[in-house]
Amino acid sequence: MEVFSFEKRIKNYSSYQKILLVGEGDFSFAVCLARAFGFAVNMVATSLDSRESLMVNYSKAISNVKELESRGCIVLHEVDVHSMSRHPFLISVRFDRIIYNFPHAGYLHGSRSCERNMFQIWFHQDLVRGFFENARQMLTRVGEIHVTHKTTFPFSEWKIVELAYMAGLYLVHEEQFSIWDYPGYENKRGAGMCDQTFPIGMCSTFKFAEMLYRSTTSGFHLGATSSGPWSGYSGIKGPHMQL
Template identity: 50%
Template sequence: MDSFIDHEVAASVVKKRRHYTSKQRILLVGEGDFSFSLSLATAFGFATGMVATSLDSKDRLAYKYCSATSNVERLRQLGCRVLHGIDATTMSKNLSLRTNKFDRIVYNFPHAGFICSETSAFQIELHKHLLMGFFENARELLSHSHGEVHVTHKQGHPYSKWELEKIAEKNGFVLIEASRFRLSDYPGYLNKRGAGSHPDRTFYVGKASTFRFKMDAGLLDWPDLISLQMVYECFAETGNSTAVIKVEVMEDEGTEATNDSDEKMCLTVERTKPVHETLVHRPVHTTSFPAINTPDKKCKLPEDDKSTAILKLLIKMVKFLVRVCFHPFH
């Protein structure tokens, strides 16, 4: 009980360690001996907003790293959730993770294992495959409104051939910043090899950076604009609920619609529920989209690529909601 109270008190004070704060929901991927997670948790004084994961099982972890068991125990005392056997390329399907959205997803020195020489084309392809799978899954777990994915990666040959930024871009991410990584910024962190004959040994970091990515706002899928889970809950809540879907072209009051006006496509979802023989209208969610040229109030396909994408997403949303309305949940 005392430990719980201490965590509550500590949580009232926001603390920061480099790119991370104690207010953030942080997912740590591919931890070795969990010393990086522990470094953050120690700096914050608690870790109730952190989830730290390893590919290794609990037993394998204890076999590979002499400090892993004690580090994990300390993390749990600080309130961190620790998960083992989490593959970075399939993590979004994990039941313990997929119901969460994180502000920061962190993967330090991703590595596919020592199969061949680091300079071999086959080994490089293995690393690229790992990164591709990671970004695909991180996208599903990230809070898209303000979330970031951080990958700490060595620079120079042959690491530049992993094409980190290009792979991130393919998955809808844009680079915010690449900042120099320093071990001294994270006291207690020991970067482990993790594989090979000496997994518990550290490796030379050299020139490395933390690459910070966010989702490209122009490429967000429509479930990121309106909560898919919320929509399902709205229509599943009661059997006699129906829905009204409105798509309107809105313009600023007192102005005429022109190509330069601040028009917005606005989708409003409302639920109607019979109460004492009276229909009570309850707004559920409204989403406004950036300006689309519709001066004659007709849905013309905009020439701008981003506007075109938004219009397509709007159409998808309407189709989905119509399908939900006319196919009752059981």
């Protein structure tokens, strides 16, 4: 597949970066990046849904998937963030950016669930904790994990930064998120009325990197290092790099 030989960027992301997107809903965020880059050979976009579920839940998902694939993106279905580091394709790949926009674990009690309920918050925290623990193992040495999340109550009670710290990550930067920076992106509910958008209100993109040293009860020890064929990847290889 012929691609451009120069770097293209959109907000925080570059066509030179190896990018993993998780929990993609209808894949519109991935499509936004792919269109900005002109190609997507350095991107992997994943969803917890099966391809069949996408057809039922999201009106534009299949057309978005087809566009991504035509631009060279790898699209994977039924990828669980709790185990994605052991996925047969992903186990040997390392990424410069791992992106999870508006993580949500679904509802414990269906339509009767309340986001303010502590059990519901713990349910969400378990999802994010599992994501961080897996994503940390999938970073290049210069890699970052980006989580976009609401910052108002009760979503602030998820304690995103604290969960990251417990997984061996530190906060590099927090910046206010604007959906207008990503043309074509449609945030989807996912749980319940899947294909509907939701008001994002005040939210931030939290950027995390792996700690060199992690605190333990017995002192400090060297944090986990990347392994596999991409472990030495520097992050600046040019646009012709394939997955």
